[in-house]
Amino acid sequence: MSGAGMSEPSVGGAEAPRRRVTRDDVARLAGVSSAVVSYVLNGTPKPVAAATRQKVLDAVELLGYQPNQTARALSLGRSNVIGLVISDPRNPYFAELALEIDNAARAEGRTVMVLNSLARRGGGSMHIAGLSQQQLEGIIIADTLSEAESETVRSLSVPVVLINQFFANKGFASIGVDHFGGAYMAVRHLIDLGHRRIAFIGGNPGIDPREEGWASAVRDAGLEPGPAFHVPFELEGGYQAGLALADDASGVTAAFVASEQQALAALSALQERGFAIPGDIAIVAFDGTTCAAYLWPPLSTVAQPLRAMADDAVRRIVTNTAHEDYTSYPMSLVVRASSGG
Amino acid sequence: MSGAGMSEPSVGGAEAPRRRVTRDDVARLAGVSSAVVSYVLNGTPKPVAAATRQKVLDAVELLGYQPNQTARALSLGRSNVIGLVISDPRNPYFAELALEIDNAARAEGRTVMVLNSLARRGGGSMHIAGLSQQQLEGIIIADTLSEAESETVRSLSVPVVLINQFFANKGFASIGVDHFGGAYMAVRHLIDLGHRRIAFIGGNPGIDPREEGWASAVRDAGLEPGPAFHVPFELEGGYQAGLALADDASGVTAAFVASEQQALAALSALQERGFAIPGDIAIVAFDGTTCAAYLWPPLSTVAQPLRAMADDAVRRIVTNTAHEDYTSYPMSLVVRASSGG
Numbered sequence: 258m259s260g261a262g263m264s265e266p267s268v269g270g271a272e273a274p275r276r277r278v279t280r281d282d283v284a285r286l287a288g289v290s291s292a293v294v295s296y297v298l299n300g301t302p303k304p305v306a307a308a309t310r311q312k313v314l315d316a317v318e319l320l321g322y323q324p325n326q327t328a329r330a331l332s333l334g335r336s337n338v339i340g341l342v343i344s345d346p347r348n349p350y351f352a353e354l355a356l357e358i359d360n361a362a363r364a365e366g367r368t369v370m371v372l373n374s375l376a377r378r379g380g381g382s383m384h385i386a387g388l389s390q391q392q393l394e395g396i397i398i399a400d401t402l403s404e405a406e407s408e409t410v411r412s413l414s415v416p417v418v419l420i421n422q423f424f425a426n427k428g429f430a431s432i433g434v435d436h437f438g439g440a441y442m443a444v445r446h447l448i449d450l451g452h453r454r455i456a457f458i459g460g461n462p463g464i465d466p467r468e469e470g471w472a473s474a475v476r477d478a479g480l481e482p483g484p485a486f487h488v489p490f491e492l493e494g495g496y497q498a499g500l501a502l503a504d505d506a507s508g509v510t511a512a513f514v515a516s517e518q519q520a521l522a523a524l525s526a527l528q529e530r531g532f533a534i535p536g537d538i539a540i541v542a543f544d545g546t547t548c549a550a551y552l553w554p555p556l557s558t559v560a561q562p563l564r565a566m567a568d569d570a571v572r573r574i575v576t577n578t579a580h581e582d583y584t585s586y587p588m589s590l591v592v593r594a595s596s597g598g
Numbered sequence: 599m600s601g602a603g604m605s606e607p608s609v610g611g612a613e614a615p616r617r618r619v620t621r622d623d624v625a626r627l628a629g630v631s632s633a634v635v636s637y638v639l640n641g642t643p644k645p646v647a648a649a650t651r652q653k654v655l656d657a658v659e660l661l662g663y664q665p666n667q668t669a670r671a672l673s674l675g676r677s678n679v680i681g682l683v684i685s686d687p688r689n690p691y692f693a694e695l696a697l698e699i700d701n702a703a704r705a706e707g708r709t710v711m712v713l714n715s716l717a718r719r720g721g722g723s724m725h726i727a728g729l730s731q732q733q734l735e736g737i738i739i740a741d742t743l744s745e746a747e748s749e750t751v752r753s754l755s756v757p758v759v760l761i762n763q764f765f766a767n768k769g770f771a772s773i774g775v776d777h778f779g780g781a782y783m784a785v786r787h788l789i790d791l792g793h794r795r796i797a798f799i800g801g802n803p804g805i806d807p808r809e810e811g812w813a814s815a816v817r818d819a820g821l822e823p824g825p826a827f828h829v830p831f832e833l834e835g836g837y838q839a840g841l842a843l844a845d846d847a848s849g850v851t852a853a854f855v856a857s858e859q860q861a862l863a864a865l866s867a868l869q870e871r872g873f874a875i876p877g878d879i880a881i882v883a884f885d886g887t888t889c890a891a892y893l894w895p896p897l898s899t900v901a902q903p904l905r906a907m908a909d910d911a912v913r914r915i916v917t918n919t920a921h922e923d924y925t926s927y928p929m930s931l932v933v934r935a936s937s938g939g
Contacts, residue, residue: 346693355687371712492892522892551833551863
């Protein structure tokens, strides 16, 4: 199923599917008859000399010959394991995405193995080696790739889908949401509730369509954008942004937060400083995780259709249709207590 | 490095380490000279007949012969990938554990791949197949194993460490915390603050030492245990327990919650019903995740030494010392606003 490598043997690719190893292959490599292989493996009557037995076992091991059930499926050249790369497992968004991809994969009889790539924040590279050593049917990557990483991922010769993407990625099937539109919808909700000075909390400035969505919605309503707080996509980042917003004296009455992980901690910081949510500051976040519903107050948010996105990614792997394109999913507004809507 | 399978070839274990595949093995299987293999692979002057070339490539593929760098390390029989099995990725405890194991593994030059086993809740079995198809140096399992699963895991012939365990597990290296002692410490903290009627929120009744720790601490102080709420270890479970506690009319002024995931949602339910935390109900939880510090109010908790536990588990894999034993780590009380301490 896993495409390349099926017709062309690829030297150096342990993960490439192989034709089924037969008992005859074992016999040939060991320099014995096929019957002797059977005697050794099945313990049938004829005694086998220790040295011969060892040669057979050596060949069995070297070829990875697997006479049992699981092995038969394996040696047909199919892996039913999909690799998933996420950055930080502590981010509820990635946890939820991993869960949905797991569900979608199980429905297709597949198993998912997850690689956490947050090592890269320390300047390390994604552990592509961890993937290349495994026998994977395909790989779903919920992260950005450097040029070098893109090269390496392509060299694995398995279907690859990038998910949680802002934009198209050359050479890859990419799945994302309408980040701009989702942010615009969130901020429009706050404007409709009467807010006139709306802050933004998010990550890196200048590259996130969510910040553009916020600014556009505000300007389209004839308002001036409120302050923008740029902090890491982590709990501590959200907490610091919440404190900064509490210190802001510019008359902000609402904030759009670009991730629920940041919003969780911002809620805490604002309440620590005595702000009532939504009375003093109304909040709308972005992601759509289960966790958002169980915070206090429950978070209003724009939700990604995570199940549909996960199904799509898994389907492209198992049908080997991960061709270059970009699919953007629409988002939906979920109103809960934090926006007072 | 990975123990069993190194000296004894194990039939049916693709993940078992193999001796390095040599060019001579390829030559023997293909029925050509070693020089011809080199010609085919390195493109040296002598032309090779198409049929012969195909035989060589076939043998290369079948043996997984890998003349390149990564491959050389691989074919020495070492994998540097550790498999980690957790149940639910959305539980902050497992997310934090996965992160610490990832950090510990990276410090040893290893990569971690995570398998989510929550499928089992629906009656499915752990996807051992997902592990057995992979080339792993060892496996860390933060879950309970059925008898059949224990058998299968043992058959993989790699070091296995069970973590987050209440008790010893026959045949396995097991790592846990003093669940009883941690719970006792949490409840003692509430008693010291003057609480006389303390509730318990946790999972399955009758098997959790945390519930025993709660009951013992209460009784040792000459008090009667308050109500016990048994709900699933999920956000919705914690939320339902919080609502039930809000409805309780027995004069409860504090609760010990057996997991931070449940406590997160219980905090929300209680505040939704108008209870002040800790004024009306003081809360102490159990786990020690980063998330607990960023909730409102920040959660008092008894913390597991996750880094030390993760280091220990990884060390036992990489040194191949995962012998049968049980190591219990002590816990520590972290006082934050939710207990009013």
